[in-house]
Amino acid sequence: MTLSERLQVVAVGTCAVQVFVALHDKVMFVAVVPLIAALAVPRLRTNSWLWILMALVWVPRMITNWIHYEDHCYLAIYWTLGLGLALRDENPWEVLQHHARWMVGLVMGIAAVWKIAVPAFRDGSLFSLVLARDTRFAPLLSRVAGGVDETSWREGASAITAMMYKPDGPLSATWNIGPRTELVVDGMVAWTILIEVGMAVVFLAPNRWRTSALRAPLLLAFCWGLYPIVPILGFGLLLPMMGAVVDSERPLAAKAYMASMVAFVLIGLAESWHWQEAIADLLVG
Amino acid sequence: MESLRRWLPIVLLLLVAGWHVVMLVVWDHSSWGAGAGFGMYSKIDAHPFRFTRTTLTLDGREIRISLPEEVRHEELEWRVLPTEARGRMFADALLELNWNDEGKPSADGRPAERVRVELFALDVDRQAHRVDAVSKRVVEVDR
Numbered sequence: 001m002t003l004s005e006r007l008q009v010v011a012v013g014t015c016a017v018q019v020f021v022a023l024h025d026k027v028m029f030v031a032v033v034p035l036i037a038a039l040a041v042p043r044l045r046t047n048s049w050l051w052i053l054m055a056l057v058w059v060p061r062m063i064t065n066w067i068h069y070e071d072h073c074y075l076a077i078y079w080t081l082g083l084g085l086a087l088r089d090e091n092p093w094e095v096l097q098h099h100a101r102w103m104v105g106l107v108m109g110i111a112a113v114w115k116i117a118v119p120a121f122r123d124g125s126l127f128s129l130v131l132a133r134d135t136r137f138a139p140l141l142s143r144v145a146g147g148v149d150e151t152s153w154r155e156g157a158s159a160i161t162a163m164m165y166k167p168d169g170p171l172s173a174t175w176n177i178g179p180r181t182e183l184v185v186d187g188m189v190a191w192t193i194l195i196e197v198g199m200a201v202v203f204l205a206p207n208r209w210r211t212s213a214l215r216a217p218l219l220l221a222f223c224w225g226l227y228p229i230v231p232i233l234g235f236g237l238l239l240p241m242m243g244a245v246v247d248s249e250r251p252l253a254a255k256a257y258m259a260s261m262v263a264f265v266l267i268g269l270a271e272s273w274h275w276q277e278a279i280a281d282l283l284v285g
Numbered sequence: 286m287e288s289l290r291r292w293l294p295i296v297l298l299l300l301v302a303g304w305h306v307v308m309l310v311v312w313d314h315s316s317w318g319a320g321a322g323f324g325m326y327s328k329i330d331a332h333p334f335r336f337t338r339t340t341l342t343l344d345g346r347e348i349r350i351s352l353p354e355e356v357r358h359e360e361l362e363w364r365v366l367p368t369e370a371r372g373r374m375f376a377d378a379l380l381e382l383n384w385n386d387e388g389k390p391s392a393d394g395r396p397a398e399r400v401r402v403e404l405f406a407l408d409v410d411r412q413a414h415r416v417d418a419v420s421k422r423v424v425e426v427d428r
Contacts, residue, residue: 095290
């Protein structure tokens with residue numbers, strides 16, 4: 001792809017991310033819709049001031065409506081600003097790669113520090129509680145991992161829900177996700193810390209280091225290990241796009257990233273038909 | 286200018302994430318969402334796992350109520366930022382409403398004499414597969 005084509009693809013991808021962020025604060029469609037219209041004019045897609053403006057226009061709402069702006073919304077705005085600033089440079093693609101590399105590396109590094117520093121994450125308490133409450137995986141894990149029946153799992157989830165949402169509910173609850181699922185939890189903790197630390201290291205390390213070859217495998221493994229289960233499309237679109245920018249000289253990696261973006265959108269849409277239960281039925285009947 | 290183009294978004298990311306940590310340390314701000322600290326899926330004591338319980342005093346009688354839609358925003362803000370001030374905003378929003386005898390908002394009802402809101406966090410004992418609710422803050426306001 002030529003430089004111009006690459007920048008056009010990034011512009012369209014960033015626009016898609018902006019649309020998704022606007023879903024968190026629908027008033028912002030007032031700003032995003034004109035952006036989509038502007039992008040119908042190809043030369044506007046690489047207009048630096050358009051993107052800088054599209055980053056700044058979010059700031060008032062991020063302050064006044066702060067409750068609705070999550071981490072991926074902020075990252076999307078930093079990226080949009082980065083795109084605008086890169087387009088003002090003599091070497092826009094090199095600057096964009098710099099932004100992508102540092103943003104991925106820092107986000108993963110900061111996230112890893114949080115998890116390592118928090119005992120409730122390290123000892124698996126958080127993931128145990130999350131799985132105990134999330135009955136989407138009860139059919140699959142209870143049948144495949146075994147050691148617990150689905151009814152027992154759901155009773156635990158209901159007990160936690162009653163504690164949290166019934167006015168006169170109890171102030172304690174117990175759960176049962178089975179010993180093998182608890183082992184899965186331990187694996188999830190170790191995997192999460194290792195992969196986030198790994199990504200921080202390889203993305204923040206200089207490009208000339210051999211570790212740069214690990215960027216695509218680690219980021220793709222992270223994305224595919226998380227977003228099919230927790231379809232946070234804000235990150236599921238943004239991180240692969242940043243990865244594709246960083247690894248634009250590796251065509252296979254870039255294609256894998258782009259295909260992943262499409263796949264995560266489809267998985268997010270498929271969430272409504274409870275694919276976890278469908279797989280459980282397929283495997284065990 | 287070249288440095289600005291290369292580093293401004295990165296510096297902003299670090300500054301805002303750092304501010305989120307300050308808010309967490311000083312005001313017990315949730316590590317998840319409603320911010321840019323990238324602490325999602327790290328702490329249990331964060332707003333997805335905090336909850337509130339509300340007690341109204343109506344005609345001298347105490348009633349524990351379900352969270353009405355009208356104050357969901359104030360309640361969410363308190364779970365994210367569990368300060369005394371946010372608790373009072375939540376309680377004041379409840380005082381603004383009129384209530385029927387069943388403790389449901391009703392335009393034909395009457396206001397509460399007192400509102401008591403309590404914020405809970407979860408304490409997990411993974412070995413025992415048990416979770417307990419721990420009170421973090423109580424706010425009471427009178428009409």
